[in-house]
Each structure stands twice: as structure tokens, then as C-alpha cells.
Amino acid sequence: MDKGFVFDNFGGGFVGRDRNSVWDSGEAYIQKRPNAMPRVTVDEIIARRAPERAAAKAAAEAQALLDDDDDDDELDADDDEMADSDVEKEMLAQLEGGELDFEGIDDDSDASGDGESEGEGGEGSDDEQEQDESAADEDEDAVEAHEPPLAFTSLPSCTLSRPLLLALQSLSLTVPTPIQAECIPLAMLGKDIVASSATGSGKTVAFWVGVLERLLHRDRKNPMTRVVVMTPTRELAVQVHGVGRALARYTDVSFCLCVGGLSLKVQEAELKTRPDIVVSTPGRLIDHVRNTPCFTMDGVEVLVLDEADRMLEEGFRDELEEIIGAAPRSRQTLLFSATVTESIQQLTRLSMNKPVRVKIDEMGAAAKGLEQEFLRVRGDRAGESIELNSRSGERHREALLVALCTRSFSTGRTIIFFRSKAQAHRTKILFSLFGHGLERSDELHGDLTQEQRLSSLKRFREGEIGFLLATDLASRGLDIKGIENVINYEMPKSIEIYLHRVGRTARAGRKGRALTLVGESDRKLVKLAMKHAPPESVKQRSLPAEAVAVAHKTLRELEPEVKAVYQEEREEKEFRRGNMELTKASNLLEHEAEIKSRPARTWFQSQTQKDAAKKLGKDEHNSKFSEKERKKRPHAADEEEVLSKPPKRTPFSGLSRRDKRRKLANMEDEEDAQRDMGLSARAAKKAQRPTKILQAKPEREPRNEVGKKKAKKAKGSVFDRESGIAGDGPSAAGGGSGKGGEKRAGKREREAMKGGASGVKNKLSKMGPKKR
Numbered sequence: 032m033d034k035g036f037v038f039d040n041f042g043g044g045f046v047g048r049d050r051n052s053v054w055d056s057g058e059a060y061i062q063k064r065p066n067a068m069p070r071v072t073v074d075e076i077i078a079r080r081a082p083e084r085a086a087a088k089a090a091a092e093a094q095a096l097l098d099d100d101d102d103d104d105e106l107d108a109d110d111d112e113m114a115d116s117d118v119e120k121e122m123l124a125q126l127e128g129g130e131l132d133f134e135g136i137d138d139d140s141d142a143s144g145d146g147e148s149e150g151e152g153g154e155g156s157d158d159e160q161e162q163d164e165s166a167a168d169e170d171e172d173a174v175e176a177h178e179p180p181l182a183f184t185s186l187p188s189c190t191l192s193r194p195l196l197l198a199l200q201s202l203s204l205t206v207p208t209p210i211q212a213e214c215i216p217l218a219m220l221g222k223d224i225v226a227s228s229a230t231g232s233g234k235t236v237a238f239w240v241g242v243l244e245r246l247l248h249r250d251r252k253n254p255m256t257r258v259v260v261m262t263p264t265r266e267l268a269v270q271v272h273g274v275g276r277a278l279a280r281y282t283d284v285s286f287c288l289c290v291g292g293l294s295l296k297v298q299e300a301e302l303k304t305r306p307d308i309v310v311s312t313p314g315r316l317i318d319h320v321r322n323t324p325c326f327t328m329d330g331v332e333v334l335v336l337d338e339a340d341r342m343l344e345e346g347f348r349d350e351l352e353e354i355i356g357a358a359p360r361s362r363q364t365l366l367f368s369a370t371v372t373e374s375i376q377q378l379t380r381l382s383m384n385k386p387v388r389v390k391i392d393e394m395g396a397a398a399k400g401l402e403q404e405f406l407r408v409r410g411d412r413a414g415e416s417i418e419l420n421s422r423s424g425e426r427h428r429e430a431l432l433v434a435l436c437t438r439s440f441s442t443g444r445t446i447i448f449f450r451s452k453a454q455a456h457r458t459k460i461l462f463s464l465f466g467h468g469l470e471r472s473d474e475l476h477g478d479l480t481q482e483q484r485l486s487s488l489k490r491f492r493e494g495e496i497g498f499l500l501a502t503d504l505a506s507r508g509l510d511i512k513g514i515e516n517v518i519n520y521e522m523p524k525s526i527e528i529y530l531h532r533v534g535r536t537a538r539a540g541r542k543g544r545a546l547t548l549v550g551e552s553d554r555k556l557v558k559l560a561m562k563h564a565p566p567e568s569v570k571q572r573s574l575p576a577e578a579v580a581v582a583h584k585t586l587r588e589l590e591p592e593v594k595a596v597y598q599e600e601r602e603e604k605e606f607r608r609g610n611m612e613l614t615k616a617s618n619l620l621e622h623e624a625e626i627k628s629r630p631a632r633t634w635f636q637s638q639t640q641k642d643a644a645k646k647l648g649k650d651e652h653n654s655k656f657s658e659k660e661r662k663k664r665p666h667a668a669d670e671e672e673v674l675s676k677p678p679k680r681t682p683f684s685g686l687s688r689r690d691k692r693r694k695l696a697n698m699e700d701e702e703d704a705q706r707d708m709g710l711s712a713r714a715a716k717k718a719q720r721p722t723k724i725l726q727a728k729p730e731r732e733p734r735n736e737v738g739k740k741k742a743k744k745a746k747g748s749v750f751d752r753e754s755g756i757a758g759d760g761p762s763a764a765g766g767g768s769g770k771g772g773e774k775r776a777g778k779r780e781r782e783a784m785k786g787g788a789s790g791v792k793n794k795l796s797k798m799g800p801k802k803r
């Protein structure tokens with residue numbers, strides 16, 4: 032392995048301008064429904080409302096001319112607005128007071144903050160970046176001018192086939208990255224692999240080359256699906272599929288992309304041709320396994336899980352178990368991710384064959400060219416006037432974001448991550464209304480149609496828009512050339528999610544910048560993020576108070592318009608729903624016979640189960656650092672401890688569903704057997720009991736209610752009382768706890784059973800006289 036590996040200048044962006052041929056937008060798989068109403072976008076609604084807005088603006092200006100005292104208007108504002116202006120004042124005071132420095136981040140490293148407030152410094156850093164870019168471009172030209180080295184010839188101990196070498200060369204991939212150098216030979220040998228390396232280090236090529244090389248030697252007379260590659264998101268599947276096809280362009284290997292949200296029919300038709308490779312998301316793959324007659328996983332020789340740790344999280348786990356169960360045990364399994372967690376270790380123990388662990392970078396290390404900035408959001412502390420997630424707290428963040436995006440993040444492409452779809456959508460509305468370049472933005476999250484999602488991504492990668500407002504749907508694997516900045520609107524809930532998000536920039540040896548808005552409660556995660564970063568790459572950013580205040584004021588003025596857009600969206604949605612119902616009904620009337628004759632599809636999960644799994648997944652994804660946990664462990668020495676803590680083991684941990692069921696059944700059988708044994712022991716003892724015992728009633732002391740209850744519990748079984756065990760002390764009769772007593776008595780009974788009926792007899796004969 033080349034320890035001193037440095038990326039050449041071609042790297043960074045399978046789907047960028049330079050590698051357009053790799054990118055397959057997945058459009059071919061989109062099923063066009065002629066009768067379906069297209070969804071209206073935020074931009075369309077805003078454009079439609081333009082005349083209304085202009086009229087409202089004109090009216091407001093006219094009113095302003097008539098009304099001299101603007102300040103009085105401000106005072107008339109409702110409570111909310113008062114709260115906002117309070118926020119503004121407080122913010123200004125804090126910012127002007129220079130309170131923005133926070134512990135945990137090197138105080139010496141706030142140069143960028145100073146630069147920002149001076150204005151020129153911020154510009155300067157952008158210039159530097161541009162210079163870097165142009166130098167990089169020049170270098171590219173220079174390298175293109177002379178003959179490039181033959182691709183991947185430096186791979187130790189293996190030789191790749193010519194079609195693959197040619198494809199690698201055509202993609203300007205000449206020297207294998209460390210993860211590729213390690214994994215390709217192992218994959219070609221058919222070994223199971225668990226591989227991890229930093230984001231943007233070339234893991235996709237690492238598994239594709241090994242897989243494709245194996246496929247070149249397949250039995251062509253017997254076509255079948257031999258390789259299944261799975262990814263957690265549809266967009267990543269589209270990208271991975273595109274890279275695979277580009278690498279296989281000089282071979283006869285065939286592919287099929289099977290992801291949710293795209294046409295089932297197109298996929299079914301392709302699966303009929305028995306493609307060598309299927310790239311899929313788990314849900315859709317199960318659908319095909321169950322419902323597409325010609326598709327089976329019986330011939331699968333290689334199973335690849337990209338972003339494997341995510342796939343093993345709640346929400347995907349059950350699906351994955353079903354898929355793994357459907358593939359032959361003799362298959363080769365390859366797991367790749369930048370973050371390898373305990374869940375992967377569990378899988379390796381269960382369903383992999385002596386996997387080789389390849390680890391290039393330290394867990395928690397971000398890409399080398401990444402500059403990490405943190406901007407403190409004041410008032411996120413509990414008890415302060417601006418509460419986290421309160422409306423005013425949210426507006427404070429929005430103002431900071433807008434100020435950032437109109438200033439130092441206004442150039443280059445920026446991906447902004449949000450925890451919720453709702454906030455991503457609201458920000459899209461705000462950006463579009465705000466203008467000043469922010470309207471060049473699109474959203475990417477699960478509330479959009481697949482067509483819209485792919486279109487957003489396409490526009491972003493082609494540079495049509497500068498801001499992609501995304502949820503964690505886009506946090507893993509996406510490799511888009513030219514993403515210079517990542518902004519985290521809020522700190523994600525775990526260090527893994529943080530690493531994946533910021534890993535969308537600074538890929539393949541390029542430089543990039545990630546800025547995170549952090550609150551007081553995020554301090555520990557910030558420390559964790561800094562742990563593996565060189566000190567000079569971590570900076571604290573501040574913003575001029577005036578810029579934030581201006582943004583705040585404008586956003587507040589836009590609020591009525593935001594509400595109007597929401598209203599239009601609601602109406603639009605209702606209308607679309609009605610239209611859909613109508614189309615459905617008319618289809619049913621027109622094609623009733625055909626629809627009813629279709630074989631019923633079977634589903635892996637019902638909609639309720641699906642929703643529950645989705646929710647669980649979401650909770651697990653977002654709650655690695657739940658507030659509850661924080662409160663419970665306020666003095667935890669190191670948050671990493673929490674991360675590395677293995678999940679609580681239950682008797683069923685790590686078992687497949689079938690084994691779980693089997694174990695449960697065995698346990699139930701055992702319980703039944705024990706219960707039967709107990710019953711027969713009791714029956715045996717009963718038979719041995721003297722028929723009549725004449726005993727004077729002991730004199731009873733008066734007891735209070737509690738005493739009565741205790742006495743009732745302490746009575747134990749008839750056997751205990753009569754055999755005298757009860758008299759041995761409170762514990763013997765279960766005096767302390769009725770249950771405990773019963774348990775102990777049960778044990779004795781079992782012991783007695785072990786010794787057989789004679790043992791019982793002996794014991795009883797020993798006890799009998801004592802009692803009597």
C-alpha cells in the first residue's frame with residue numbers, strides 16, 4: 032500500500048462536469064404517468080404570486096409615505112415580533128460584546144472570524160480558493176499534455192484485465208488509492224471484506240474493480256444475477272450504478288438499477304434479461320425477490336453493502352436480514368463504509384466467512400483537505416430567552432444562515448444539511464423569497480417525488496443552482512464535483528452523521544470547507560469532531576452583527592408571504608389528491624377486469640409496519656445523542672464512550688429472525704417442561720402427605736393490615752407449611768418476597784424430582800417427624 036498516496040488532480044466528483052459520462056441521472060427509469068398532475072414547486076408558486084407581491088409592496092410603500100413614524104409601526108407589532116426584536120437586540124448585544132468565542136475550540140484559531148468581520152479577509156480566502164482552483168486546472172492541463180501512466184498497473188499481486196484497465200484510464204483513474212490497493216486484490220481472491228476509509232477516498236472503485244474482474248471470468252452460458260450491490264438511498268444507488276457502468280463500459284457485463292420511486296415495470300423488464308449485476312435499495316430488492324417471477328437471488332455470488340453501517344441500523348435491519356437470508360451462504364460479502372460501527376461487527380460474526388478487515392483511516396477522521404468551522408448560536412442554552420427549537424430560536428438560526436449564504440458562502444456550490452424535511456422546505460421558501468442569489472437553490476428530501484429529487488441533484492451537479500437544501504438523505508456517499516462548502520444548519524446527533532455530511536466536500540484530495548451552527552449542547556460533539564483534525568484546520572467563525580440583523584429584519588418582513596406560499600401549497604395538495612382519486616376511480620371502472628386479474632403482490636411489511644420501522648430508523652438515526660442521554664450522563668468523560676458502547680445484549684442479540692423464533696420456541700418448551708415438572712413434584716408430595724394432622728391452632732397475635740398481607744405471602748405452599756420449611760425463617764418461606772420464596776421452593780422441588788420419587792420420599796420422611 033502506498034502510504035504517501037496523494038490524489039492526482041483528476042479526482043473529486045464522479046458526477047461532476049469532468050465525468051459526465053459516469054453520471055446516469057436515472058431518468059430512464061422514471062415512469063411517466065400521462066394523467067398524473069405534475070407537482071408544483073415552490074419557485075412556481077412564488078412566480079405565480081409575483082403580481083400580488085408587487086401590488087402588496089407598492090401598497091406598503093404608499094402607506095409608508097403617508098405614515099411618517101415607522102417606529103410606531105414597530106411598536107404595534109404582535110407579541111411574536113416583539114420577541115423577535117428582543118432576540119435581535121440580545122443578539123446584537125452579544126455579538127457586539129464579542130461574546131462569540133467558546134471553549135473547546137482553539138481561541139487562537141478565530142482568524143476567519145476576524146477576517147469575516149473585516150470583510151476583506153473573507154473575500155481573500157475565497158480568492159485563495161479560486162487561485163487553488165485555477166492552479167488545479169492548470170495542473171490538469173499539464174498532466175493531460177503528457178502521456179498518463181497506465182492505469183492501476185501499480186497494484187501489487189494482481190493484474191487487471193485489459194477492458195478494466197482501459198475503463199480506469201478513460202476515467203483518469205491511474206494510481207489506486209490505499210483502500211483500492213488493499214481491497215481489489217482481496218476481492219479478486221473471493222475474500223469477505225469489511226473496509227473503512229475516510230470519505231471521498233475511492234471506496235466505490237475499490238469494490239467495483241474487484242467485482243467486475245471476477246465477473247469477466249463468469250460462465251456466460253448460464254446467465255443469472257451474480258452480484259447485488261445495495262445502498263441505503265436511491266440517489267446513491269443511481270450514482271453507484273453509474274460508476275459501475277462506466278467501469279464496465281468495455282466489457283459485456285450487464286446492469287439493472289432497482290430502486291424505489293422508479294418504474295417497477297421497467298425494472299421487471301430488465302430483470303427478465305437476467306442482468307449480471309443488480310444495484311438496489313433494500314425495500315425494492317425485496318419487492319422484486321417476492322413478486323418478480325423471473326428474479327431470484329439463488330445465483331448471487333457477491334453481495335456488496337455500501338454504507339454498510341447505515342444499512343444495519345434500525346429501519347433497514349429487517350429488510351437486510353431477509354435479503355441476506357435469500358442469498359446463498361457461499362456468497363462473497365463486501366462491506367464498505369467510512370464509519371464502521373458495532374452493528375457491522377455483529378454482521379461479520381453472523382453471516383460472513385472469515386472477513387478481512389481493511390482499515391485505512393482512524394475512525395472519526397475527516398478528509399485531509401477539510402477545513403472545519405464552527406459558528407456559535409447564542410441562546411441555545413436551556414433557560415435562556417431563545418430556546419432551542421422555539422420559533423424565535425429557529426428564526427435566529429435562519430438569519431445566521433441567510434447572512435452566511437449571502438456573504439462568504441455566496442460563491443461555489445454549497446450543500447446545507449437540515450435534520451428535518453420541514454425546515455429544509457421552509458428554508459427553500461425563504462431563500463426563494465429572499466433573492467440575492469439565494470433563489471438559486473433546490474431542496475432534496477423524502478417529501479419530494481423521485482423525479483423532483485433526481486432533478487434537484489441534476490441541477491446541483493450541473494451548476495444550475497448554488498445551494499442544495501438537503502436532509503440526511505444526501506449525507507452519505509454522494510460524490511459531486513465542485514461542492515466547496517457544507518453547512519450544517521444544526522449539529523447532527525452523532526459524530527458518524529457529522530463525518531458523512533462534511534465528507535461531501537474535500538473529496539479525493541480536494542479542499543473544502545464545512546461550517547456548523549452549534550449550540551451549547553453540541554459542545555461535546557464539537558470536541559469529538561476536532562479530536563482527529565489538525566488544529567490549523569479548525570476555525571471559529573463570527574458574523575458582523577449588522578449583517579445578521581438585516582437578514583433577521585428582512586426574513587421577518589417575508590413572513591406573511593411565506594404563510595401565503597404554504598397556503599397555496601396546501602390547496603394545491605388537496606386539488607392533486609382529488610384529481611388522483613378521480614383518476615384512480617376512472618381507471619378502476621375502465622380496466623376493472625384487467626386490474627382484478629393481476630396476481631396479488633406480497634409485501635415484506637404492511638404499511639403500518641413500514642411506518643413503524645421508518646420511525647424507529649429515524650429515531651435511531653437522530654437520537655444517538657438524545658437529550659435524555661445527555662441529561663442522564665452530564666459528566667460522561669468522553670462522548671466516544673457512548674458511541675463505542677456495545678448495544679445491550681439480549682438472549683436474541685445477533686440472531687437471525689429464524690434463529691430468534693427457534694430460540695423463543697425452545698425457551699417456551701423449557702418453561703413448559705419445568706412447569707410440568709413442578710406440577711408432578713407437587714402431586715408426588717401431595718400423595719406423600721399424611722392424611723390428617725391434628726394440630727392445635729397457634730395463638731395469634733393481633734396484626735395490622737400490612738402484617739396480615741405479609742403473613743399471607745409468607746404462608747408459601749401447603750407443602751412448605753406442612754413440611755416445616757416455613758418455620759426455618761423468613762427467607763425460607765419467601766417471607767421477604769413471595770416470589771423469591773416460591774422460586775426457592777421450586778428449586779428444591781426440582782432437586783427432589785432429580786433424585787426421583789424415592790428422593791422426595793426420603794426428604795419428606797426426614798422432614799415429617801420434625802414437623803410432627
Ligand SMILES: Nc1ncnc2c1ncn2[C@@H]1O[C@H](COP(=O)(O)OP(=O)(O)OP(=O)(O)O)[C@@H](O)[C@H]1O
Binds near residue numbers: 206
Ligand atoms: N484512484 C483514484 N485516483 C484519483 N481519484 C480517484 C481514484 N479513485 C476514486 N477517485 C475519486 O475519488 C472520488 C471519491 O470516490 P468515492 O465516491 O468512491 O469515495 P468514497 O470513499 O466512497 O466516499 P464516501 O465515504 O463519501 O462514500 C471520486 O470522485 C473519484 O473520482
